[in-house]
Amino acid sequence: MHRKMFTGWGLFFLVLFAFGQAAAREKVWVSSYDAKLKAEKSASSETIATLPLGTELLVFSFDDRWYHVSTADGKKGFLYRGRVSFEPPTGAQGKVGEDPLGKLLSGVADSNIKGDSADTSRSIRPLTVEKEKKKEPKNELVLQDELNNLLSRRITSSQIDRFLLEGKVGEYGE
Numbered sequence: 001m002h003r004k005m006f007t008g009w010g011l012f013f014l015v016l017f018a019f020g021q022a023a024a025r026e027k028v029w030v031s032s033y034d035a036k037l038k039a040e041k042s043a044s045s046e047t048i049a050t051l052p053l054g055t056e057l058l059v060f061s062f063d064d065r066w067y068h069v070s071t072a073d074g075k076k077g078f079l080y081r082g083r084v085s086f087e088p089p090t091g092a093q094g095k096v097g098e099d100p101l102g103k104l105l106s107g108v109a110d111s112n113i114k115g116d117s118a119d120t121s122r123s124i125r126p127l128t129v130e131k132e133k134k135k136e137p138k139n140e141l142v143l144q145d146e147l148n149n150l151l152s153r154r155i156t157s158s159q160i161d162r163f164l165l166e167g168k169v170g171e172y173g174e
Contacts, residue, residue, distance in 0.1 A: 026058075026059040026086075027056060028057050028069065028084040029054055029085050029087065029089060030051045030083060030084060030089075031084055033053050034050050034051075034052070035055075035079060035084075036083075037049045037050070037069070037075060038066075038079070041063070041065075043170075043171040043172045045078075049071065049077070051079075054088055056088075057070065057084065065081050065171070066078045066079065066171075067081060067084055080170060082170050083171075
């Protein structure tokens with residue numbers, strides 16, 4: 001009789017523990033445009049799906065800069081930590097839209113990369129050189145033309161991926 005009672009309570013606590021684990025799973029949201037859900041913890045692994053900004057994900061685990069997640073439609077894979085946020089991205093509201101910055105800075109404000117994780121040593125440049133250069137003042141028309149030229153440029157996803165890969169930045173980092 002004690003054995004049956006012990007087995008019954010053990011089964012009860014096992015079910016309770018399993019339910020508690022499922023309920024305790026964390027949710028995150030995609031914080032960048034066209035985030036790639038990967039088959040493995042590697043940027044070069046197969047892409048399972050391309051997830052739009054604001055997609056809600058269920059987290060199974062976090063390891064070595066990658067989240068193991070599943071989507072609402074059951075797709076499971078890995079997403080780099082810089083592509084997720086613990087809160088829905090501001091202005092996303094589940095809508096897929098055009099990124100006005102050409103996907104270059106998408107999700108920066110909502111990214112899950114912390115300041116202490118960033119390595120800026122590669123971006124330090126001698127700043128005094130610019131101060132030493134004498135620049136001629138430009139008239140407003142020249143400045144407007146330069147601004148229009150800059151704003152008309154578009155950066156493709158493949159160009160961004162190539163830049164990140166060559167610079168070993170983000171999910172392409174070692």
